[in-house]
Amino acid sequence: MAGTRRIVVIGAGGAGLAAALEAGRAGADVLLLEAAEQVGGATARAGGVVYASDTPVQKARGVQDSVDELINYYMTVSRHELEPRLLRASAEGTRQVIGWLEDLGITWNPDRLYIAGLEHKPRGHMPTGDTRGLGPAGGAMIVAALLTAVERADNVEIRTGTRCTSLLTGEDQVVVGVRTETGEEIPADAVILATGGFGAGTEMLRKYWPDAVRHGDWHWYLGPDTNIGDGVRMGLAAGGELRGRGGTLLETPNFGRLNDAFTPPWLIYVNKHGHRFVDETDTYCVMPHLIGRQPEGRCWAVFDDAALQKVADGGYVDPYGLGVDLESNWTAAMLRRQIEAGVVTSGATLAELAARTGIAAAGLEATAEQWNADVAGGRDTVFEKQGTLAPVSTAPFYAVELRPAIIGITFAGLRIDHEARVLDTAGRPIPGLFAGGEVVGGLDADVYAGGGTSIGNALVFGRTAARTATGGAA
Structure with a gap:
């Protein structure tokens, strides 16, 4: 239809599927591109815990918790290195994600809440659902629920086996599309990077996290071998700023x-x-x-x-x-x-x-x-x-x-704001470019806050990127 926004989402893991689903629901024409032959990304291989506070699941178990307590915990663990506005978006967003996933068919058992980080409150939410054969554990359950919802949308197309190599830019460095490794140029009103981290990218590991590979052939990556840092590289080439360091081992x-x-x-x-x-x-x-x-x-x-x-x-x-x-x-x-x-x-x-x-x-x-x-x-x-x-x-x-x-998760990635807009080195949004998931940096400091924060943030900022890209409220 006339005036329909064209959104290209790169990467079909948790963040990308969440972004595609939300952009489609907002009425956009969505193309979801995935380098691997199967959707799911690192999320499908993960345990599937979602780290969240002040949820109905916690309340059903009698756990008193709040978003402010979670933000304070994040600030303490990070030694106040992280941006409070981003942390609030994360904490408020993960609370909402629990109910959102429930609407998609995921169930939560209050008795299976557990202490997933360094705090003393059970914030680790374990999912229950169908994996659809996409992986071994809870992450695949979340991916399956998202994929089922995306497949029902007639305005979302999924294309696997398609690696993107660069972003197309117009005047004033506005991002106007993507280029695939076959040379195909795909125009877009907005591009959402959800390509995951670079745990399988030895070159980027050596550059940004050399400690991860100092043990030689002992090292390997839990995620898919397609996670070599494409999104980080494309975002930096478009003028983005790198934030974060290290990761989980x-x-x-x-x-x-x-x-x-x-x-x-x-x-x-x-x-x-x-x-x-x-x-x-x-x-x-x-x-x-x-x-x-x-x-x-x-x-x-x-x-x-x-x-x-x-x-x-x-x-x-x-x-x-x-x-x-x-x-x-x-x-x-x-x-x-x-x-x-x-x-x-x-x-x-x-x-x-x-x-x-x-x-x-x-x-x-x-x-x-x-x-x-x-x-x-x-x-x-x-x-x-x-x-x-x-x-x-x-x-x-x-x-x-x-x-x-x-290697579990890489922390270095593109700097975004609370609306999931990719920022340049001057702190200004790059027009037309958004990001969510492990491609984003600045959501973790040296110490990982807790199991499930990565999946939680992927879903939160994937959804946020879609809402911002389609003109909705973040």
Whole structure:
């Protein structure tokens, strides 16, 4: 129809699908382009937690929370590095996203709320829904709900297998479309970048986050291999400003490409001096930082033969509590294979284990003595770790080195304002250019605030970008 706005959304993960759905509902003619052959992006591979406050789900469980408390938490974790207006848009937006997803078919069980960050309130909302085969866990449930809604819209076209290489600009650097890698030029009244981060882009990692690849062939990325930083590169070429640094890393024993977001409580972590330095079940928000600050940045997971015998040998665990089997590093079958291969070191005594790994024997023996006394007393007196505590007292003893090498999320990205407009280096909106999701920087500081903030922000700013691009209220 005459006057209908043409919106091109690049990237069909959580942010892109949310943007396409909202732009379509606003009456725009939407083209959603995805580099991969399947939609979903990093969202489809994620646990699917949405981090939110002051929600009906929390209230149903009797949790008193507020948007202002969440903003204060974000400011504290970021050491006031982040822009308050962006944080308010995020906190208010995620509260709304919970109900919005519910309208799309996602359900939330108040009993499955959990503490997903460094706070003391359960803000991690676990989804329940159909995955449509798009992934293994809750992220795929969210993608499936979004995709189903998008497919019902006759004014939204999805085109997969289409990588974009550059933005088209007109007078005064107004963004007027995109160019694909085949050379096709697609005009648009507005372009929304939702291309994800650059976890699969080794060149960009080396440039913007070299720590992520310092462990060589140990490192790998949880997201799709199409996430190489296309959107960041295109946005910067159009005059955008880069914000943010670092990202999330998960520790790994390098048994294979297995993602364990949560460590079983029967392991203890020690540094080269043999000292424990953390509650081993602590969140991945802080674990890579703590490991990296140990002498030589080294850490070992230690356990004994009694613990190995008690590990469930089913070959799978359900780390996200979704009733979905995901392969784990910490099953008896896996550990036995790695012991036989010599990847997991064994010793008849703790001193022998220490000698074979390079851990200080006196420190390891003292740590084990303290730990075993705590286990016998039913309380970790050092770090107050909860869960099933297992002593380290039955030979043989085992240790395996861990390194923070699994890339989860990249924080560096394009600077936006609270209306999801991409800003130039002078802080001015670039006309016609918007962004949402992991392509955006400035929503995280060094420490990740909590599991589910990335998906929450992707949905919030994907929706916001669409509303702003179509002329609606952000």
